[in-house]
Structures are given as structure tokens and as C-alpha cells.
Amino acid sequence: MSFTIAHLKRGDKAIIREFPIDTLPIKLLELGCLPGNEVELVQIAPLKDPIYINVNGSHIAIRRAVAMQIEVEPIAAHE
């Protein structure tokens, strides 16, 4: 199974790799959630849903089901 935003821990940073454009809303792209951009996991709500991320300066909350579809490549954990 691939590594997605949903697998990140609080404070982790990663680079967005793949993005299934058929199933995900364009709104995500427009908010800056583009392949190649850096994403930081800010907070996870209880029951692990929703997930609060910072992509490229955009602070947004997305549902877990969406987060599981965005593949990322982790960069070394926060200093």
C-alpha cells in the first residue's frame, strides 16, 4: 500500500507525489494541494478524522477518505 497524507504523524512534512484527479475535487488543487508541493500535518481530530494540513501556505482541513488518496513522500521529521 502506498504512503499517503493519512499515514503522516502530527508535525510530519512530506512532498505530494500522486494525485488521482478523477476522484478528488478540483477545489483541493485550487487551494494549493498540487503534486510537488510540500505538505505539513498540523493536527488530527479525534477518531483520526478530519485531518488538518498546511500545503504550500494554505491551511486546510480534509476528510480522512480524501487524505488516503493523496500519495506523499515523507521528508525527514521536523527538527
Add this chain to the structure above:
Amino acid sequence: MSKHIKVALIGNPNTGKTSVFNQLTGLKQKVGNYPGITVEKKMGICKLSRGVKAHILDLPGTYSLNTTSLDESVVVELLLNRKAPDFPDVAVVVSDVENLKRNLLLFTQIKDLRIPAILVINMADRMDRKGISLDIPKMESLLNTRIALVSTRKNTGIEELKQLIEKYREVPCGPTLDVCKIDPEYFGQLKNTFPEEDPYKLWVVITQDVNFTLLEKNDLLRDRSFQTKSKTDLKKLQHRETILRYKHINDILKETYKVDREAAKGFRASLDKILTHKVFGYLIFFVILLTIFQAIYDWSSVPMDFIDAQFAAASEWIKETLPPGVFTNLIAEGIIAGIGGIVIFIPQIAFLFFFIALLEESGYMSRVVFLMDRLMRPFGLSGKSVVPLISGTACAIPAVMATRNIENWKERLITILVTPFTTCSARLPVYLIIIALVIPDGRLLGLSYQALTLMMLYLLGFAMAILAATVLNKILKIRTRTFFVVEMPNYKWPLWKNVFYTVVEKTKSFVYGAGKIILAISIVLWFLGSNGYTDQFKNAEQIVSERVAREGLSPNSQAFITNKLREYRTSIPIGVTPSENRIPVVALQDSLERLQADLRTRVINMEIASYRLEHSLIGQMGKSFEPLVRPLGYDWKIGIAVLTSFAAREVFVGTLATIYSVGNDEEETIKNRMAAEVRPDGKPLFNLASGVSLLLFYAFAMQCMSTLAIVKRETNSWKWPLLQLGFMTVIAYITALAAYQILS
């Protein structure tokens, strides 16, 4: 051609678009609805120099021209339709200096529609703190536009913006980039088929599923020779368009936008850590909810009592000043009481929206959604439904108005429909008197049965709201395309001006929107209660006087007089202690007699009022209603009270007081009178079975015309309030019936 410049205010949510609107227009605002839909339409007038005025239209916030909600469709529909009466001469696109990259996406799309657009870069006051520097002239030339650097907080740049609007003809209207690059072949085909139209505009028409009223999509695409693409392919192109735009924007910002990361401070991160924390986040939210609840429940009672007293006094004054007659009664008891019934809600509405505006303005509301989303989702509710549901405990009217913040129409509608189930403060007088009557004294684990019953009723209200939401979520077939992506804006100190405008606007919208309906229904209820066509009604005074002369006062009235006299005697020190307060015995006897005569007139008047109500139109309705309410354990008197309390639940107690002809002001007397009421077979009317039945009826029934009126206002149709009235009454009737039949 009119001298007014038509301006459309466009922007991403959370860019301070509303602040810019408020700065430009002041209180010269008008809020309405777009025809047929529930999207709010905000218009305002801005004075420019030399008598030129600008009509400002505040469009709903949107992230791009790719619509995902009704609000956003409104924006696209307007911008595509050059024939629309509101089509702007110039678009003012508001952006936030900290999120400029994202905000420019929408800006470039609007530019590419070849609409002259001014870029407002707002929140300029934060630039220093965030270490941001801009090269405005360069940016203007690269974006092919004019820019106003504004701070609505510090009130700077607004004059410059006004000047730019005034000289809107000088604003360039060329596109920023060539969108055809994303698929030259496809766009080439578009150009060939529709040489008249701009390719980007065609592209938006093709990809956007909006309801074109004037600009017919089919007309535009009627040419069969044109082969469009599959949905998936179109989406891929939209994807490519977004990436292309971001590339272009990045190139521009690289040259004009500098951030010194060192200067930026992480205030937001530390606040987020606490406010969205698994434990503290909920604790803080709970405390905030309690404060709001306390404010609308408790603090507003002072102005509400004052309003109540003022309107009662005004009604009395009219009755004394004008000559007696139908017209005077209409004014005093119909119109003034009706207006009073509207004004009384203003304190609660103002308090609730004061707090909601604070939560929205500060950026906290998005954190609430983040915390509550998962918990509310199974019931078809939004994270934002929590505030309306909880504030419904004070009053359903401001609560229903508070659902405006829920973007998803289905979630908003469900919240509106179930909010009146929560136990509002108007139910309390009814609950208290019936609980005192039928629930026995006694304790369970140190808690009295009566207190437990009251708590159960509150819980029952919430439970039914959640249950109804779950069912409605399954039944209602409303297509919603909104995906859950919530922006978490930066924390900001609220702008008091914006808070103030919100409070004023909401109050106005209630008074003018729902007020008319409330006034109309109160006049109808007054008419039904003060008119009758039977001889008994017309000759009530004579009939009652004769009956009193023949049979004497009713036992109830006699008890009332005896009670009052006893109270009076014990309140006066007679000759026991020598003091200045001593009243000579003769004088006392005298005053006692006078009091007795006064009381007699009063009880006779009360008996007449009772008799009149019994034979009025509404009284007759209540009586013909009896077969319907008998299975619930009620007699015709309760039937009348149920009918009249459609105005507002607490009227139930007042109506019973009138029917039983006891003074309206003494709860204890009403209670005693109710306890003494018997059925034809001699058993008490109010027992556990009929009492619980009444409690359940009032817990679930939509006994509030004001709520109905505000639901009509908020959903923009009679369909939903009537549906709500229907299902709430059915639930109330069935549960009350079941309770009575099981318990008796």
C-alpha cells in the same frame, strides 16, 4: 446610460471581502435573496467624488470559477452573462496579502473573461509582521491590472480604491495568460466553431454545471459539428488549467513578492495546538458554548422584560386614550401585542449574532468545524450545526438564522428542520407548571423526580433532533456537490465594525423578513379570540352578571377573594405594637370593604373574559377540536389553550388562566385551579397520564409561529416550514397519544 458604476466585489473566503464592502458602503446596505434560491444577495452604495455613485454587489466568496456550491454558481452565472442587469462595469477582486498566490488564481480567471478587474491586496497591516514586501508597479504590469493596497483594519487604501473604481475605464481588460495552451487542438476547434465568442468564456460555459437563465448553454453549443470531450477528459483539462495558472502566478510572484521567513512569527501554530487539541479543544469550545447560552438565556432577559413591560404599557395607554371599540382593540391587543411579539426576540438575536460574528471573524469557527465534523457527520449534520442546535436551547429563532454559516444546503436544511426540537426557553413555563402538578415529590439518588423529569425533557429534545436529522438525511434527496475542504484561516482580532454590521443586519432581516408573518398571525389569533357570532358571545356581560346575581360567584372566584383578603389582613399590623404604622380600626374596616368591592368587580370581569373566550371563534374551534384531543387526555379547555399557544408556547399558561378565570399573574393560583379541575366522572383532569401526554406534546410540537416565519424566511419557500409543522405535529400527537393510552 446611468451614472452609477456597477461594481462586483469578488474574492476568496477569508480575505476580508466583507470588511472592504463595509468600508465602501457603510450602513447603506441592502440584503436580499437571489430569485428562487437561498443565496444571500448583498448590495450597497458607495459615494465617489463629484456626485458619482458606485453600486457595489458583494458576491459570495469563491476560490475559483470552478463551482462546487450554489453560492459559487451565482458568481459564475453573473460573470458569464453580459446582459444581466447586475453585470459589473468593473470587478474588484479582494485578496489577502498572506495568501496572495492562492487568491490570484481566481483573479487570473476573471481577467481571462476579459472583465476589467482591480486587484485589492488586503491586510496590508500584516506585511511587516510577516516579513512580506511587494513590488506593486511591477506586479501591476505583469498582471495587466491596477492594484490597491488596502488595510481594512487600519483603514488605509480605501480612498485609493475608490479613485480606481471611479476611473474604471482606465483599467485594462486584457487576459493574463493564454488558456488555449492547455490543449491547443481542442481550443482551436472551439475557436473555429464559435468564432464570435471568447474561447475561455466558452471553456467555462462548457465545464461549469450552472443554471443559465439568460445565457442558454444549449443555444451556445447548438452547433452539432462541435465535438466536446468526456467528463473525465474535461476534468483532466481543468486540472491542467489550474497547474498552468499556478505556474504563471509563481513566475510573477517570484519577481514581485518577497517573504522574510525570519520575520514571520508562529502565533497561529501555538494557538492551533491548544484550540484543536483532543481534550482542551473540546473543553474550550464547551466553555464558549456555555457563555453564549448564558448570554441569550440570561443576559437578554433584562431587555426582554423591559420590552414586555413597555408594550403592555403602550397597549394599556391606547385602551385608555382612544374611545373603546373594535378599532382600539385591534390596535391595543392585535397590532401592538403583535409588534411586541416581534421586538421581544431582538435581544436574543443580537446576543447570539454578536458571539457568532466574533467566532467567525476571529477564525475560530473553522476550528469548531474541524473538531465536530466527524461527530455530526453520521446524522447528516455539519460541524457548524452544533452552534444552532445548542443555542436553540434558548430560542429557535436566532438558532435557525445562525444556520446561514453552513455552506452545504442539505446540512443546513436538516439543521433548520430539527433545531426546533431542542428545548427552548418558551417551553419552560409550560413544563414547570405541569411538572409541579403531576410529577410526585420524592427523590432518586438525591435528585427530585421533578428535576429529573425536566432534565429528561431537555435530553429528549436533543435525542429527537438527532433522530429526526438521521431520518431526514436518509429521506431528503438533495444533490450536493460540496466536498469537505475547509480552509483554516489565520487568527485575527475581530473587527468591531464587522461584528456590529452583522448584528444590525441579522436583526433587520428578522424584523422585516419574519416580522410581517408574525404580525399577520397574531392579528388573526387576536381576531379569533375576540370575536364570536353566537348570542352567548355577544351578551357575555349580561349572561355572566345575571348568573352571578342568581347563583353568586363561582367557587373559584370566591376562593380568590378570600385569599386576597387574608393576604391583605396579614400584611397590616393591627394594634399589636404601638407604632406610627398603626392604622385605626375603623379606617381598616373601611379599606377592607373597598378592597372587597374592587376584588368583586375584578373577578366578575375575569368570569366575563372566560365566558367570552369560551364562546369566541377560537373557543368554538377548541370545542370542535375536542374529539381530536380527547384520546390524548385533554378536554376542550386544554384544546383552546393548545390552539392559542400556536402563537408561542408560553401562551398556554396565560390562556388557561383566562379560561379558568384566575388572575394571570399568579402561577400558584393557576396551578391550584388546574389541580382542582375534574373530568365528568369526578377524577382529576391533570393526572400523570394526561400530564406526561401534555409534556410530550409540547416537547415535540411546532407550537411557535415565529419559528415558522423565520424558517420561511431562511428557506425562501413555504414548503419547508409547512413540512416541518406537519412532521413535528404528527410526532407530538403520536407520542402524546401513546403516553396517555399506556399510562392511563
